[in-house]
Amino acid sequence: MGYLSVFLLIFLSWNFFILGTHQLQSSQTQVLLQLRKQLEYPIQLEIWKDHTLDFCYLSSSTQVNITCQDNFVTGIKIMGDKTVKDSNFDGFAIPTVTLSGAFSMDSFVTTLARLTSLRVLSLVSLGIWGPLPDKIHRLSSLEYLDLSSNFLFGSVPPKICTMVKLQALSLDGNYFNGTVPDCLDSLSNLTVLSLGNNRLNGPFPASIQRIATLSDLDFSGNEISGKLPDLSRLTSLHSLDMSKNKLDSKLPALPKGVAMAFLSNNSFVGEIPQQYSRLVQLQHLDLSFNFLTGTPPEALFSLPNISYLNLASNTLSGSLSNHIHCSSELSFVDISNNKLTGGLPSCLSTALDKRVVNSDGNCLSIGFQHQHPDSYCMAVPVKKKESRSKDMGILVAVIGGIFVATLLLVFGCFFVCKRCCSRGISEQHLLHKTVQENSTTGLSSDLLTNARFIPQVAKLGTEGVPVCRVFSLEELREATNNFDRSTFMGDGSNGKLYKGRLENGTQVAIRCLPLSKKYTIRNLKLRLDLIARLRHTHLVCLLGHGLDTGGRDDSSVYKVFLIYEYVPNGNFRSHLSENGPEKALKWSERLSVLIGVAKALHFLHTGVIPGFFNNRLKTNNILLNEHGMAKLSDYGLSIISEENDKHGEKGDGLNSWQMTKLEDDVYSFGLILLESLVGPSVSARREAFLQNEMASFGSQDGRRRIVDPTVLATCSQESLSIAISITKKCISLDSSTRPSVEDILWNLQYAAQIQATADGDQRTDTAPYH
The missing domain is CATH 3.80.10.10 (Ribonuclease Inhibitor)
Known part of the structure; x- marks a missing residue:
């Protein structure tokens, strides 16, 4: 800009x-x-x-x-x-x-x-x-x-x-x-094109490749997907920002004169092109949070003008030569959270100068903390069957081929899942308003006055999701047979829960939430509007709400009904024990649920402004649908609950429910991770377990004693170790050391990859030989 x-x-x-x-x-x-x-x-x-x-x-x-x-x-x-x-x-x-x-x-x-x-x-x-x-x-x-x-x-x-x-x-x-109009090459004088932080989707417009005058191009924070084409013909390009999109191709060739290239937070694959080592004008390169492989080109570190180089959170491997020469301009380097081995080149030692270097999360032999063991960065070996047959070589090749195919399938599924996860709320939910309130514009003045949504990490496609609406008390009574005891599903800190059926046959769950605070109808509707706009694949969908004024005429509300989609397959906790009412989930299935919840949590924290924190995360608030997919319930209720008043309010009180620290949800998620590892019984003896049993995770005997038998029977040790490590960090007593939600998600996804590879190897090993 x-x-x-x-x-x-x-x-x-x-x-x-x-x-x-x-x-x-x-x-x-x-x-x-x-x-x-x-x-x-x-x-x-x-x-x-x-x-x-x-x-x-x-x-x-x-x-x-x-x-x-x-x-x-x-x-x-x-x-x-x-x-x-x-x-x-x-x-x-x-x-x-x-x-x-x-x-x-x-x-x-x-x-x-x-x-x-x-x-x-x-x-x-x-x-x-x-x-x-x-x-x-x-x-x-x-x-x-x-x-x-x-x-x-x-x-x-x-x-x-x-x-x-x-x-x-x-x-x-x-x-x-x-999509972006694919005719922009008609703007033959265009030097600056900036469309960042919107909700644009579809492919990158091919016509942009033909705008020879373009010097600044910014499409960051959208949902541009597919391939980013060769941009080397943009000979005037100085700054390129395609970060925070859904691009999943190999990295494109860049023009020789580019100085700034921001390509982070996509799904780029393959190796870093050697062509980048010849971009002598390059000052700032950010390739973090992608799926890049191979060893980084050594010449990147010595480009004459490079000052910022971020390669963090990829799957880069191999070792960096100690003979790498770093440019005198290079002031920041981040190679953390990759799979690099060996030593750290001398020019990347912070002891030599004021250069900032972050190398945590690799397998480097540098004597520092925060490095993984070598096994973390090694490819899972193909197990060989003993045989005296002269065809042993052929057999090994076949097994290796199956392993590679399985690995490619795992990564393919991971990329598809990432593309399918979008990051926000559809326009109809941003600007929805019942026609009865404003038949001229169809827009809520409350909503417009207080709109605080941003296009972000996580806009989720909501095609087919019903519009949130207001339900009358008569509709709710009819749906539940006047809240008959047979429809009662449970009671908790968030009020009573009933199962109902709407007039059109749709099954719903109805949460009756008493309000200890006296809200005006306008104030409460504003808060409910904020919750109603939350739409995510891994959130239970709020279909609408109903208000009960108790027949009063003072414009106040004392009870609110929240109408959610009905999720039929029980909660996560009921699937965590062989003694539970549901079939116990194996380890790979538990990881899938945890990843879904982490994605929902990431959206609640970053997909809206201000974020929704203090979401009371518990295993019985995680529901599973008929496909076994996780959907988080009872989120965001702190903005209308009694807990609000503990923080004080000003005006409408919209800022009072914003937590100042994200660590509260991270800690709660850590307890969910712990329960996933050792079973639901931990919730009854949580404090004693945290004080006395956590150290047992460090030994094989300790793990066999405390980890849930279903987990032990279905997990790989490496996948389990990753999950245990991130769990310990989440429930650390020092909140400053707890990981971000992004770190949690990355580690869980990696643990799932390791587990999927191990499961594939096991199927290979037990297959009959002919």
Whole structure:
């Protein structure tokens, strides 16, 4: 985004020096006043209320700047305040408040089109919302367009490709979805294209490869999938950011002049291309959190301008030569969480200079802590059958082929699962509102005023998921036969639970939650709106809610009913013991459940702003559907529960339920991991177990004594060791040493890979020989 700012500054400065001597035409003044009205009189434009002023000669500020040539407006820059800075987005401005339901993006663009000489338009963080209409192309003189950090949604209009004078286009931080128009090569003057942090999906547009003038390209934080093609023809490209997408090809060739390349948090496979070792202008390279293999090219460390190199959290292997020469510019290196062996090159020793180096989570023989044993980084050997036959070599080759095929199948399934996991909430849930409340716009003023969702790590596809709605008490009584005892499913800290059947035959679970705090209907609906927008494959779907005012007329609510999808296959705890009511899950099945819950937890923490913490994670809150897939229930209820009041409230109290530490959920997840390892009986003697038994995990005899027999019978020792290690970290008494949810997920997925490989080897070993 730095190039955008420089471009805008130069352009506006140039316009300042060529201001005409004639006063701005009255028609142009009227357009500006109309824009102020449509933007609902933002405080930044307070000075415009004096209609006698010549807007072209008003002093500029960082928030408002109008430039003119002759007697026409040529540039408008308005920076609003409807944003909040969020550390999860590297300082990116996230929109938090929209304009009212009376705002019309279509009418707004129509007004802008009356400024026929407009070349620069920057409207950032103003809360404008709605689809960007095709008529945006009527601003045919635009050279710079920045509408970032707003609430624009729908598709990027293809007509934007006809705005051939555009040199910079920034639509960051909105809610655009669908595919990117594959006609952008018609913008032959384009130097900056920034569409980051939206909900764009589909393949990378091939037309972008043909924009020879492009210097900055940012598609980060979307759901672009498939292959990232050869970008070497973009000879002017300086900065590339494709991080946080769903790309799963090999790494593409990059142009020789690229200085910044952000390709992290995708599913790239294969080795790091040797071509990257010849990118002499490269300063910043981030390839972390992918599935890259092989040994990193040594020349990467010695590129003349490289200052930041992040290769963390891949499956890089082999050893780094001690003769590697590090560039004098290299100040940060991260090779952690790979499968590297051997020693650490001398130039990566932090003892030599101020260079920051992170090498944890490998199998390096460097005498430091946080390294795995060599077996962790070694390929699982193919077990050979003893035979005196002269065909022994052929037999070994066959076994090896089966092993490789199994390994490829495991990785293939892992990549497919990663692609199938998306990261947010569909547009219909972001902007849903019953027509009865606002038949003009179909949008909730409460929702629009308090919208805090961001496109993030984890937008999940919700096609076919029913829209959350309000249920009447009569509907709920009918669904449960007036809450008959036969429909009662249990009672707990979150109220009574009933099983019901709706009029259309849908089975549901109805949670009756008494409220000790007296909420107004408006306040409670706002909180329920926030919960209703949570949609994830591994969350039990909230179908709607009902409110019970007890017949009072003071607009207060004392009981709320939450209507969830019915999940038929029992809870996780009931599947953890051979003595339980359900069949005990083997180790690989338990890992699958734990991975699903970790994905749901990651979404709750990072998929929304602010995140949902303190989710009361327990094994009996993890439900299994008919396919054995985990779905977390009773999430997010802290925002309407009595626990809220312990933290105090201000106004609507929306900030009171935000936890300041993520470690609370991490600790609870650690206890779920522990219960998965030793069985549900640990919950009854948790404190004694944590004090007296944890050390037993360190020995084989101890494991045989305390680990659940079903786990011991179905696990590989390496997979079990990984799970035990991450469990100990989660339940550490020192919260600062507990892992992030991302670390938990990575370790569980790796443990599942190891287990799948071991299961494949076992099937090979027990297969009959002919």
